[in-house]
Amino acid sequence: MKILKTLSAALMGSALALGIGSAAFAETTTLRIQTHYAPETPSGKLAAEYVDDVQTMSNGEIQVEMFYSSSVVKSVETFDAAATGILDCDMTGGGYQTGKNPAFQFVGDIMGGYDTPYQQLSWLYYGGGLDDAQKLYNKYDMELIGWWVYGQESFASTRRIASTEDLKDWKFRSPPGMETKIFEKLGAKPIVMDFTEIFTALESGIIDGADASGLANNVGLGLYDIAKYANFPGFHSMPSDHLACNKAVFDAMPAHHQRIMKVAMQALALKTALTFEKKNAEAAAELTGKGVTLSQWAPEELQKFRNAAQATWPEFATTPEAQALVESHINYLKQLGLVQN
Numbered sequence: 001m002k003i004l005k006t007l008s009a010a011l012m013g014s015a016l017a018l019g020i021g022s023a024a025f026a027e028t029t030t031l032r033i034q035t036h037y038a039p040e041t042p043s044g045k046l047a048a049e050y051v052d053d054v055q056t057m058s059n060g061e062i063q064v065e066m067f068y069s070s071s072v073v074k075s076v077e078t079f080d081a082a083a084t085g086i087l088d089c090d091m092t093g094g095g096y097q098t099g100k101n102p103a104f105q106f107v108g109d110i111m112g113g114y115d116t117p118y119q120q121l122s123w124l125y126y127g128g129g130l131d132d133a134q135k136l137y138n139k140y141d142m143e144l145i146g147w148w149v150y151g152q153e154s155f156a157s158t159r160r161i162a163s164t165e166d167l168k169d170w171k172f173r174s175p176p177g178m179e180t181k182i183f184e185k186l187g188a189k190p191i192v193m194d195f196t197e198i199f200t201a202l203e204s205g206i207i208d209g210a211d212a213s214g215l216a217n218n219v220g221l222g223l224y225d226i227a228k229y230a231n232f233p234g235f236h237s238m239p240s241d242h243l244a245c246n247k248a249v250f251d252a253m254p255a256h257h258q259r260i261m262k263v264a265m266q267a268l269a270l271k272t273a274l275t276f277e278k279k280n281a282e283a284a285a286e287l288t289g290k291g292v293t294l295s296q297w298a299p300e301e302l303q304k305f306r307n308a309a310q311a312t313w314p315e316f317a318t319t320p321e322a323q324a325l326v327e328s329h330i331n332y333l334k335q336l337g338l339v340q341n
Contacts, residue, residue, distance in 0.1 A: 026061055027254045031245070034067040035091040036075040036195045041220035042279050043150060043213070043241070044068055046272055047091060053264045062257055075195045076176070082246050083141045089245040090142070098177035100140065103321035105178045107133045107144075109239040110329055112182070112309025117149035117273040119336055120238060127332040136321045143250040145243040146265025150214045150276040152234030156202070156223035157209030161231055162295035164304045173198050173210040178316050179237065185308045202226045211237060215287070216279035224292050232284050232294045235302050310339075
C-alpha cells in the first residue's frame with residue numbers, strides 16, 4: 001500500500017509539473033485588428049463580443065488589440081495596412097478593395113443578388129464560395145477568416161426616397177465599386193467618401209443621403225437626427241463584412257488558434273444576422289415614432305433595381321478572379337431560384 005501511495009504521489013507530481021510546463025510554454029498570438037464600426041453601434045458591440053470569444057476560448061493565448069472607427073488608417077486602407085504589417089487583420093469589408101481587383105466586389109457586396117444574410121452565408125460555406133474567395137485573398141497575401149452579414153442596408157436621406165424616380169439627381173455617399181455604376185444608371189449622383197465622413201457631409205448638405213449601413217447601425221451613427229427619410233426593408237446592398245488577416249501572421253499561428261478564429265467568426269455571423277433581424281425592426285418602430293418617414297419599395301421598383309444591378313455584374317467581371325466569382329454566384333443563385341436559368 002505504501003508503495004502504491006508513493007507511486008501515486010509521484011505520478012501526480014509529474015502531471016502537475018507537466019501542467020505547469022505546458023502553461024509556461026503555451027503558444028501565444030497577439031493581433032491588432034481594425035474595424036470601421038464605432039464601438040457604440042450594434043456592429044461595434046458584436047465585434048467586441050468576437051474579441052471576447054476568441055480570448056476566452058483560447059484561455060488567453062490569443063490577445064486582440066481592437067481599433068474602432070478606423071482610428072489607425074482610413075477604412076479603405078485597412079486591408080493594405082494588414083497585408084504590410086501595420087495591422088494584423090482587417091475587419092472592414094472586401095468592397096473597399098475593388099480598385100485593387102474588381103473581384104473584391106463579389107466578396108464584398110454582389111448587389112441585386114441574395115435576399116437574406118443566410119442565403120449569402122450559405123454560398124460562402126456550402127456553395128464553394130470560401131475556396132473561390134480564398135484564392136483572391138491569398139493573391140494579396142491575406143487570409144479570409146470569415147464573414148459577418150447583417151442583412152439588407154437602408155438609406156438615410158434628407159428627401160423622400162420611395163422609388164427609382166426619387167433617385168434622379170440624388171446625391172448620396174456611396175462606397176467605391178459597382179454601386180456607383182448601378183445608381184448612375186438609375187439617375188443618382190453617387191459620391192465616394194470614407195465611412196467616417198458621412199455624418200459631417202450630411203450635416204453640411206454636401207450629400208442628400210447616404211448608403212452607410214443597416215437601419216439600426218444608422219441610428220447608432222446618429223444619421224436620422226439629420227436625415228428624416230429612409231427605406232425599410234432594405235434592398236440595394238447587403239455587404240459581407242469580413243475578417244481577413246495577414247497570411248504570414250495567420251499561417252504562423254498554431255492550428256488550434258486558427259480554428260478558434262474561424263469558428264468564432266461563424267458564431268459572429270449567426271449572432272449578427274439574428275441581432276439585426278431584431279434590432280432593425282426595433283429601429284424602424286422607434287424612427288416611425290420620431291417622425292422619420294420609412295418607405296417600402298414596391299415589387300416593380302425593386303425589379304428595376306435588380307435589372308440595373310445584374311446588368312452591371314459583367315462590367316466588373318474583368319479579371320479571372322472576378323469572372324470565377326460571378327460564375328460561382330450565378331450558379332448558386334440559380335440553385336436558390338433567385339436568378340432564372
